[in-house]
Amino acid sequence: MAIDHSITYKNNFFKNYPHRQRLRKIFYYLDKIKNKTTYADIGCSNAYLTNRIAKKYNIDLVTGYDFCQENLAIARNNYANLEFFYFDLNHKFFQQQSVDDESKTIQNNYQQYSLVTCFETLEHVGNVEIALQNILKMVEKGGYALITVPIEVGFWGVLKFVIKVLFYNYNMAELNYTKGKLRSLHLHYLASLIFNKNITKYRMAENGYGTHFGFDFREIDKLLLKLGRKYNRYKHLTTVFYLIAG
Numbered sequence: 472m473a474i475d476h477s478i479t480y481k482n483n484f485f486k487n488y489p490h491r492q493r494l495r496k497i498f499y500y501l502d503k504i505k506n507k508t509t510y511a512d513i514g515c516s517n518a519y520l521t522n523r524i525a526k527k528y529n530i531d532l533v534t535g536y537d538f539c540q541e542n543l544a545i546a547r548n549n550y551a552n553l554e555f556f557y558f559d560l561n562h563k564f565f566q567q568q569s570v571d572d573e574s575k576t577i578q579n580n581y582q583q584y585s586l587v588t589c590f591e592t593l594e595h596v597g598n599v600e601i602a603l604q605n606i607l608k609m610v611e612k613g614g615y616a617l618i619t620v621p622i623e624v625g626f627w628g629v630l631k632f633v634i635k636v637l638f639y640n641y642n643m644a645e646l647n648y649t650k651g652k653l654r655s656l657h658l659h660y661l662a663s664l665i666f667n668k669n670i671t672k673y674r675m676a677e678n679g680y681g682t683h684f685g686f687d688f689r690e691i692d693k694l695l696l697k698l699g700r701k702y703n704r705y706k707h708l709t710t711v712f713y714l715i716a717g
Contacts, residue, residue, distance in 0.1 A: 477519030514592030610717035
């Protein structure tokens with residue numbers, strides 16, 4: 472079932488405050504990017520943000536990509552003026568065999584854009600390195616990518632863990648950690664957070680994850696350095712923003 476992520480930006484519930492602040496910062500950093508003639512939103516969900524950005528900056532050529540066919544159907548129905556395609560970030564472009572529902576064409580090739588965004592998506596993919604490479608390939612020379620991911624380590628990581636497990640009964644079974652039962656996993660994971668250890672070890676190679684458990688934004692820093700990409704990183708409340716030049 473598709474999740475309506477736009478609710479987190481619309482409702483004034485206290486728990487949505489970080490999301491609304493993130494949106495404010497997204498526009499703050501997008502304002503700094505001068506060339507926004509073409510736009511791709513990776514992990515567009517139901518395209519609520521995709522459409523807001525397209526309208527705010529008067530971008531005519533806009534494409535949304537998502538893994539969830541249900542989200543894509545909603546996006547196509549709500550925003551007929553925009554294009555939407557299925558895309559699995561876990562696989563490299565030349566491995567893609569994704570058939571678009573409407574055109575029935577295989578999307579093996581990628582197009583480049585002056586602006587590429589990917590909001591709160593990388594924490595859900597199974598292979599962050601391939602996903603990041605795919606995103607950066609879509610940024611044309613002189614263009615920019617703006618990526619946001621949640622902070623799941625340090626103080627925020629401990630606080631989120633306690634709230635999710637104790638108050639919202641989040642299940643960590645998806646991590647498939649091999650050192651024992653679920654209760655043992657909780658204790659190991661919490662200890663890793665408290666002592667600032669690597670939490671990515673709790674994730675095995677998968678097609679994707681439903682929760683944020685095991686995601687560490689510092690892995691993105693390592694990957695960008697490995698790829699030799701120039702970038703600026705900013706933190707605001709529970710979010711990390713990456714502005715990466717094409």
